[in-house]
Amino acid sequence: MPTRFAQRPLRRAVLLAALLPASAIASEGDVTAxxxxxHYADLAHANFDDALGAARTLDQHIEALLDNPSxxxxxxxxxxxxxARIPYMQTEVFRFGNPVVDxxxxxxNAWPLDEGMIDYVKSDDYQHELGNAGATANxxxxxxxxxxxxxVDVSELTPELLADLNEIGxxxxxxxxGYHAIEFLLWGQDLNGFDAGHGERKASDFMxxxxxxxxxxxRRxxxxxxxxxxxINDLEWMVAQWAPESDDNYRQALLAESPQEGLRRMLFGMGSLSLGELAGERMKVALEANSVEDEHDCFSDNTHNSHYFNGQGVQNVYTGRYERQDGSTLEGPALADLLASHDAELHATLSSQLExxxxxxGEIKQAAENPMYFDMMIAPGNEEGAEMVNSAIASLVEQTGSIEKAAGALGVDSLQSDDAGHNF
Structure with a gap:
């Protein structure tokens, strides 16, 4: 599977969407809600299917590790x-507004986690939720x-048991x-604080x-x-929920709703991921608290990529364009087309803001590859890092305002994106 960490060249697609009339860029005929x-349902199905394929590839590599630890x-x-994080993080735009996903x-993808519940930790450097009796269960x-x-009897480790143990107590x-439990088992604790370096678990932990x-x-x-x-089991279930060939799944329930309800779920998902989740929970919280424990992919220092592909997911839904993991592209009637036909100026503004x-x-991503990882950016006194994170937060907040205006232009009343309790 090719690596796709580089920023994707979407500028041409966005400019076309901003300049051409909706009828010129629709997949077929006039664009309707x-x-x-x-097409939104098609995007979800393709995106979750890619996440499943990447999880299966990950599983193959885990098997190879356990067969021959090195x-x-x-x-x-x-x-x-x-x-595997690349397609999955793009799916999170489908979470908000679609209860089946949320x-x-x-x-x-639950985080932060108290990793001492799963395995050994270095107690001197272990920060966990105060009063959590499961934080050192091991x-x-x-x-x-x-x-x-x-x-709880945990002698036999099964998928059902692990699912039942989530949020125990x-x-x-x-x-x-989930991804972060697997991440911890592959990397171990990141004991570097605000300095460069991720977890350094040795292969001998599996020998x-x-x-x-x-x-x-x-047992590990x-x-x-x-x-x-x-x-894999969970992703298989979600792929089935969006499958077009089924007569009894979430996709069919969504399409049975009014078109305006479908648009509302799309726009709410875009706005809520942009505002409360990415700008708020995943960036603002960590920066203001200077907290490496609130870094999203904290064991692997992959946070910059997860943030980037969250943003990509928002843009995918607006443009109706998704680059699949095999290199092919899925395109079709999009919110961009529909908004362009209702309010060309707002469409151009939102397209520019998403870009x-x-x-x-992308600048955060590029800086992390130099490296100045996200946990280094949020360190006390790192003015350069704080400026990059704050600039991204400001851009996400700004685009959310236009997403909410787009809802009004498309006849979706009173859309208020989830801010997760944050003030911006």
Missing amino acids: EKVVG QETLQAARDAWRQ DWEGQL IIANQSIQVGGEQ GSEANVAS SGEDCTNGNCE GTYLETASQLL ASMQQL
Whole structure:
């Protein structure tokens, strides 16, 4: 699977969308709300299908690591994890506004997590949620754990067990499954603070016999293998929810709603990911608190890529264009087409703002590859890093305002994006 970390050349597509009439850029005939919502469902299906394919590739590399633990097979599994984040992070624009996604995503992407619930940690440098009884449960080292007065048999690690352990004891920091649990098992703790460097787990943590380091190597491998299988199971279920050939899934329920309701869900998803989630929870919180614990991909230092591809997902929904992981492109009737036919000036403004936010996120991405990773950018006194993060936040806030105006122009009343309780 080719690496696609470089910023994508969407400027030409955006300029065309801004300059051409809707009828000239529609996939076929005049663009209608019905066609736009239908293509949105196609985008979701393709995007989740790519996430599933990348998760299966990751699983193959995890199997290779466990069959023959070495720094080479460990690095290959890490590379596959990073690659798997590219399509998944673009799917998050479908989360807000679509309950089927929002109710499901926590099992795949919940964070921050108290990693001591899963495996050993270096206690001197371990920061966790205060009062969380599960923060040091260490499932891998134990056959049973006690959290919040509840005794749980964890002797047999299964996908069902890991799913049930999420938020055990009522703490959202007790995360047993998903991308970040896998990330922790592949990288280990990042003990570098605001300095360069990610987690440095050794391949010997998965070796057998006398070569095993930190104990419980076979069980650690079983946990990693089980978490990977649960990730695939969950993504298979979501792909089926958007499949066009089904008569009884979420896609059909969405298309049975009024076209205006479909547009509302699209615009709410774009605005809420832009504002409350990406600008707020994932950037503003970490910067204002100077908190590496609030970094999204904190074990791998992959946060800059996750932020970038979140932004890409927002742009994908607006332009109706998604570059698939095999290099092909899915295009069709889009919000951009529809807005251009209703308010060409607002369309041009929003197109420009989306381009600007991608440029800001791209600068963070480029700086991280120099490297000045996100956890270094948010360090106290790093004025350059803070300026880059604040500029991206400002761009995301600005585009959200135009997304809400676009809703009004398209007849969607009173759209208010989720700000997650943040003031901007």
